[in-house]
Amino acid sequence: MTRTGLAILDYARKLPEYEPRTKKMKTNYHTHHAICDGKDEAEDYVRAAIEKGFDALGFSSHAPLPFANRWTMPKEKFSAYCAEIRRLREAYAGRIEVYLGLEIDFISGEFAAGPKARTAQRRPAGLPDFSPESSLSWPPAGLDYYIASVHVFPCGPNGYREVDHTPEEYEAIRDEKYGGGMRAFAAGYYAYIEELVRRFRPPVLGHLDLIKKNNPGEKYFSENSAWYKDLVRGLIPAIAEAGTIVEVNTGGLARGRTTTVYPSPWILRLLREADIPLMLNSDAHVPENLDAFFDMARAIIREAGYTQLRVLRAGGWETAAI
Ligand SMILES: [Zn+2]
Numbered sequence: 001m002t003r004t005g006l007a008i009l010d011y012a013r014k015l016p017e018y019e020p021r022t023k024k025m026k027t028n029y030h031t032h033h034a035i036c037d038g039k040d041e042a043e044d045y046v047r048a049a050i051e052k053g054f055d056a057l058g059f060s061s062h063a064p065l066p067f068a069n070r071w072t073m074p075k076e077k078f079s080a081y082c083a084e085i086r087r088l089r090e091a092y093a094g095r096i097e098v099y100l101g102l103e104i105d106f107i108s109g110e111f112a113a114g115p116k117a118r119t120a121q122r123r124p125a126g127l128p129d130f131s132p133e134s135s136l137s138w139p140p141a142g143l144d145y146y147i148a149s150v151h152v153f154p155c156g157p158n159g160y161r162e163v164d165h166t167p168e169e170y171e172a173i174r175d176e177k178y179g180g181g182m183r184a185f186a187a188g189y190y191a192y193i194e195e196l197v198r199r200f201r202p203p204v205l206g207h208l209d210l211i212k213k214n215n216p217g218e219k220y221f222s223e224n225s226a227w228y229k230d231l232v233r234g235l236i237p238a239i240a241e242a243g244t245i246v247e248v249n250t251g252g253l254a255r256g257r258t259t260t261v262y263p264s265p266w267i268l269r270l271l272r273e274a275d276i277p278l279m280l281n282s283d284a285h286v287p288e289n290l291d292a293f294f295d296m297a298r299a300i301i302r303e304a305g306y307t308q309l310r311v312l313r314a315g316g317w318e319t320a321a322i
């Protein structure tokens with residue numbers, strides 16, 4: 001048989017999987033508004049979502065952190081946040097489903113790894129004393145879901161640096177914490193993700209390969225490097241065992257910082273092989289971006305072999321056709 005013939009046969013075998021088994025739904029559960037680092041009010045996002053034909057919209061404000069920063073909601077506003085999202089759920093019932101979530105930062109145990117490790121070297125000066133549990137187990141009662149993400153590394157004069165901030169800050173993490181080694185930096189990043197997934201088994205993992213946001217044109221590393229692929233591959237069993245849903249996040253595309261979704265298509269194929277469920281999120285910080293690059297993302301997800309996505313409904317997680 002010719003190669004072409006084989007390809008057609010393979011395609012035919014795959015056809016039944018491409019039959020949608022459930023209805024399509026338009027959803028996004030990764031939304032930031034003005035209470036953290038987004039623009040406009042929560043209600044503006046609900047109205048925009050209705051106009052765009054969404055079935056469900058979840059809010060995932062950055063959860064408060066025990067140190068001053070420029071991206072999370074302050075702890076004093078948490079109750080008002082919950083009350084406002086619940087009010088919107090009631091006010092727009094019948095037109096759109098509204099869910100209350102958070103995007104919670106995973107803070108590695110390196111920040112405060114127990115009394116023995118609380119030395120000047122392990123806990124940067126000026127950082128409050130807290131444990132990883134204080135960020136991840138702090139609020140969830142009453143939430144419909146949360147997304148767990150890694151943005152920060154313990155280093156620098158303020159005690160932390162953000163992997164997704166400026167290229168200068170990115171280089172500072174690499175240089176200060178990893179002695180200039182990009183490979184060690186990436187290994188550190190994926191070790192945090194694995195620690196997060198194994199310890200907390202979060203319902204949703206945010207932007208799995210955020211470390212590529214500051215890597216335009218593969219300036220710092222190639223995703224094709226064997227060492228990088230091995231790092232990502234090594235993470236897959238932990239995600240599968242945790243039962244965590246991986247989000248496909250179009251936020252990097254919408255901000256013009258990446259040329260594809262998080263995680264990259266080759267990672268989605270690995271996730272598919274391990275039967276790890278996906279959801280599609282925009283990580284919108286402005287209402288217009290609620291469905292930014294969704295068509296492109298759906299095509300990438302289908303190409304990776306998926307036929308369904310996870311969606312959150314009032315009764316819990318369900319599947320919907322892509
Ligand atoms: Zn994030």
Ligand SMILES: [Zn+2]
Pocket residue numbers: 030032103283
């Ligand atoms: Zn986010």
